[in-house]
Structures are given as structure tokens and as C-alpha cells.
Amino acid sequence: MMSNIQYLCSGLRVRYEQGVNSRVRQACIYFAIWLRINKKFPIRCVVYIKKDYQIKTLDTKEMVSATFFAPYDKDVEPYIRVATGDYEELVSERGEEDAVFAILNSMAHEIINYHNGLRIEILMKMRRKTQVQYW
Numbered sequence: 001m002m003s004n005i006q007y008l009c010s011g012l013r014v015r016y017e018q019g020v021n022s023r024v025r026q027a028c029i030y031f032a033i034w035l036r037i038n039k040k041f042p043i044r045c046v047v048y049i050k051k052d053y054q055i056k057t058l059d060t061k062e063m064v065s066a067t068f069f070a071p072y073d074k075d076v077e078p079y080i081r082v083a084t085g086d087y088e089e090l091v092s093e094r095g096e097e098d099a100v101f102a103i104l105n106s107m108a109h110e111i112i113n114y115h116n117g118l119r120i121e122i123l124m125k126m127r128r129k130t131q132v133q134y135w
Helices: 022-038 085-095 096-134
Strands: 011-018 046-052 064-070 079-083
Touching: 011 022, 022 046, 022 096, 046 096, 064 096, 079 096, 085 096
Parallel strands: 011 046, 046 079
Antiparallel strands: 064 079
16 A cells, blocks of 8 residues: 555545435536535535435444444545435425425535544644644
């Protein structure tokens, strides 16, 4: 493996499983387009739209509606997984528009986690640089 490399790819990508509701799929794609126009994604992040009702987190094995994976290894890209299997249930409870917004809200929450992770990484680099200069 290469060491001390920069991420080669940037941007936001969306991938979806077969069986994801077409309205949800289209809304997630349009949201991703809007995000690309309005936000920077210096490290490529793929959003996986899943047909599952919930997703198991990698660390705590908790069942959640969405999750963000931030790798320690620079050779591995971060990614987001969003569960959409409860869409029909949400439609019956909230209506179609609010059901879509609930799923987009989960996606947005994980995008915020991605950007927070970038800020932490930048702060850590600044801190290391300051420590090197000080010593």
C-alpha cells in the first residue's frame, strides 16, 4: 500500500439498490445534485441508498436509518448508507412528501457528519504542523 498519499478522487456519488422506491431514488439523486452545486466534497463520498428497513452500524451493531463510515486509512474512501425500506410506512403515517423529506433528512445528517469529519482532519493537520514548528 502507498503511504502519505492524498485522496485522488473528490465529489459526491449516489448508488442505489434495485428495489428502492423510484420516487425516493429520484429525490436522493436531485438532492445530491443540489449538494454538489452548493457544497465541496474534497474527498469522494459515495451514498448508498439501500432498500433495507434499517442498517446495522459497523461499530455498535445498532440498527439505524443511516450511517456514515469515516475510515482511518487514507486509502479507503468514506461512505454513507441510507435505509429506505420504511418509505411506504412513512407515506401512510406522514404523507408522500414528508416521507421523502424524512429520508433526505437522514442523508443530510450523514453529509453533515462527513463535513465535520473533514473539519476535524484539517484541525488535526494544523495541530501537527504547529507542534512541529514549535519543537
